[in-house]
Amino acid sequence: RGGAGAxxxxxxxxxxxxALRAGWCLLPQAGYLHPDxxxxxxxxxxxDILNLQVYYPWEFLSSSPCRTVVxxxxxxxxxxxxxxxxxxxxxxxxxxxxxxxLVSPRLLFxxxxxxxxxxxxxxxxxxxxxxxxxxxxxxxxxxTLVFYTRTFTNTLEGLLFALLMVLVSSRKSDGSLxxxxxxxxxxxxxxxxxxxxxxxxxxxxxxxxxxxxLIVDSQKSIKTIIxxxxxFVLCACFTAVVFITADTFYFTPMGLxxxxxxxxxxLFDVIGQLSEKMIVTPFNFLSYNLNPRxxxxxxxxxxxxxxxxxxxxxxxxxxxxxxxxxxxxLKKYIYRLIRVKSHYRGSxxxxxxxxxxxxxLLFYFVPLAFLSLFSHQEPRxxxxxxxxxxxxxxxxxxxxxWKHVIIVFNVLGALLFGCLHQGGLIPCLFRLExxxxxxxxxxxPRHYTLLFAHTYMPPRSLLNIKKRDTHIEVIDMAGSxxxxxxxxxxxxxxxxxxxxxxxxxxxPGTVRATITKCGVSYKNETLIFPHLSMEDPPQIxxxxxxxxxxxxxxxILQVGRDQ
Numbered sequence: 001r002g003g004a005g006a007x008x009x010x011x012x013x014x015x016x017x018x019a020l021r022a023g024w025c026l027l028p029q030a031g032y033l034h035p036d037x038x039x040x041x042x043x044x045x046x047x048d049i050l051n052l053q054v055y056y057p058w059e060f061l062s063s064s065p066c067r068t069v070v071x072x073x074x075x076x077x078x079x080x081x082x083x084x085x086x087x088x089x090x091x092x093x094x095x096x097x098x099x100x101x102l103v104s105p106r107l108l109f110x111x112x113x114x115x116x117x118x119x120x121x122x123x124x125x126x127x128x129x130x131x132x133x134x135x136x137x138x139x140x141x142x143x144t145l146v147f148y149t150r151t152f153t154n155t156l157e158g159l160l161f162a163l164l165m166v167l168v169s170s171r172k173s174d175g176s177l178x179x180x181x182x183x184x185x186x187x188x189x190x191x192x193x194x195x196x197x198x199x200x201x202x203x204x205x206x207x208x209x210x211x212x213x214l215i216v217d218s219q220k221s222i223k224t225i226i227x228x229x230x231x232f233v234l235c236a237c238f239t240a241v242v243f244i245t246a247d248t249f250y251f252t253p254m255g256l257x258x259x260x261x262x263x264x265x266x267l268f269d270v271i272g273q274l275s276e277k278m279i280v281t282p283f284n285f286l287s288y289n290l291n292p293r294x295x296x297x298x299x300x301x302x303x304x305x306x307x308x309x310x311x312x313x314x315x316x317x318x319x320x321x322x323x324x325x326x327x328x329x330l331k332k333y334i335y336r337l338i339r340v341k342s343h344y345r346g347s348x349x350x351x352x353x354x355x356x357x358x359x360x361l362l363f364y365f366v367p368l369a370f371l372s373l374f375s376h377q378e379p380r381x382x383x384x385x386x387x388x389x390x391x392x393x394x395x396x397x398x399x400x401x402w403k404h405v406i407i408v409f410n411v412l413g414a415l416l417f418g419c420l421h422q423g424g425l426i427p428c429l430f431r432l433e434x435x436x437x438x439x440x441x442x443x444x445p446r447h448y449t450l451l452f453a454h455t456y457m458p459p460r461s462l463l464n465i466k467k468r469d470t471h472i473e474v475i476d477m478a479g480s481x482x483x484x485x486x487x488x489x490x491x492x493x494x495x496x497x498x499x500x501x502x503x504x505x506x507x508p509g510t511v512r513a514t515i516t517k518c519g520v521s522y523k524n525e526t527l528i529f530p531h532l533s534m535e536d537p538p539q540i541x542x543x544x545x546x547x548x549x550x551x552x553x554x555x556i557l558q559v560g561r562d563q
Contacts, residue, residue, distance in 0.1 A: 028102055031420065031421045039055065043461050044056060072500065083100050147417075152383075161387065164190065191235075310382055321393060321399070322392060332358070422456045448501075449473045451475045451477060454536050501556070510536045510538050521560035531554035
């Protein structure tokens with residue numbers, strides 16, 4: 001009864017955390033984690049499908065195609081097509097607005113995030129973990145609440161990694177090992193993950209080796225073994241052809257004349273023409289990222305950053321516990337893995353009680369080690385590792401005695417990244433959207449200049465501006481120096497040839513003093529709170545002064561035009 005009651009309690013807690021995940025997505029979350037959450041999917045699709053003014057990142061330009069378009073089309077593209085169709089059918093008169101443009105792709109990703117929960121529930125019994133405790137640990141992690149509800153390619157990478165772990169961990173209902181039969185699905189998932197992010201191979205390596213070991217040890221016939229691997233290769237190749245074809249047509253659009261000429265050509269001519277234009281985005285991605293000079297443009301970090309900083313930033317004490325256990329067991333496990341055939345005589349033993357934990361540690365540390373080979377290391381690159389880490393931490397109740405530390409850590413992480421981090425930018429865009437589309441602006445056409453300084457790159461799609469509307473100019477000054485910023489503001493403010501021009505400067509409170517030195521006046525000011533810029537962090541003494549809200553806010557300043 002006690003066990004059943006504990007399971008019911010954990011189940012209820014998981015349901016509350018799941019509701020929090022969905023509800024916080026709809027609220028919506030104001031925190032802005034990284035520009036890639038917008039510019040690798042929603043921003044591109046808003047331009048392609050909704051015909052909005054957007055900024056196309058270099059990876060999606062036909063001159064440098066490094067990202068597959070398949071997943072953006074299947075996620076943000078589908079949601080934008082739905083809201084566009086609803087508006088065209090007059091089922092929703094104003095379906096397309098800043099809120100729906102932000103929330104609809106996030107809501108789809110939030111729904112997909114429950115693939116993680118399903119995977120944990122399926123895998124926990126196989127790795128000596130309590131399913132409901134593992135679910136609570138997963139659902140309560142700020143990584144799940146914040147990162148897995150955002151439109152990152154890393155989020156999709158984590159979900160595909162979870163599916164791959166489920167596919168390779170086969171067991172019957174009685175707990176015995178099942179014969180591996182998932183070759184085609186494993187091939188599809190692996191290839192899809194590779195096209196989404198080529199780094200997926202680092203995550204897939206251990207599951208694929210584990211699956212191969214199961215096949216070799218469970219089959220007596222060489223013919224059967226070859227048959228499994230042949231299915232895997234054929235499905236992987238077919239999936240690759242689908243992605244290559246879709247990307248080729250997206251990045252090298254063929255006009256009607258080209259299509260007509262192809263129809264009249266022979267089969268060999270068609271194949272030749274298509275192969276000449278063939279786009280293989282993962283190879284372009286690898287070619288770019290294997291160049292140290294290119295990586296340096298995005299920031300270089302010490303090779304130990306993932307181990308010493310990012311792992312702790314994302315997972316806290318769980319990462320520390322895994323490192324401690326790894327030093328104790330990894331050396332012993334590698335020896336057993338090499339000798340596994342002779343020791344277990346046909347049974348891989350990787351799901352047995354004595355071997356489960358070391359295997360999970362390999363699922364965690366092998367991708368971590370491969371990702372550490374690259375000099376550009378961001379925390380979000382590690383979010384797929386939450387699955388093996390949760391399973392490892394709940395096996396043998398490792399995380400129980402640290403539960404208070406885990407709760408405090410995840411509450412603080414959720415507040416920092418879900419609310420504070422660049423948290424004023426999205427509400428600012430919502431407010432500017434209302435201004436740009438207000439009846440007064442519609443009845444009396446005006447020219448607006450929106451100048452963003454010392455913020456993350458603003459996703460222009462959230463302003464909901466059609467491409468044909470040329471009276472709105474968005475300028476991203478990034479982290480420009482004072483002289484450059486002031487010169488740009490003065491040029492716009494002193495453009496007396498335009499009588500109906502309105503200039504707005506959006507800048508964090510920590511650098512607001514800079515804009516006051518530019519020699520222009522401001523007639524309106526709006527403070528959006530909270531907003532924390534880690535690139536321009538507030539000074540600690542100011543946080544204890546009466547000016548603390550300004551320091552932790554984003555300012556919208558309307559430039560006065562004294563003629």
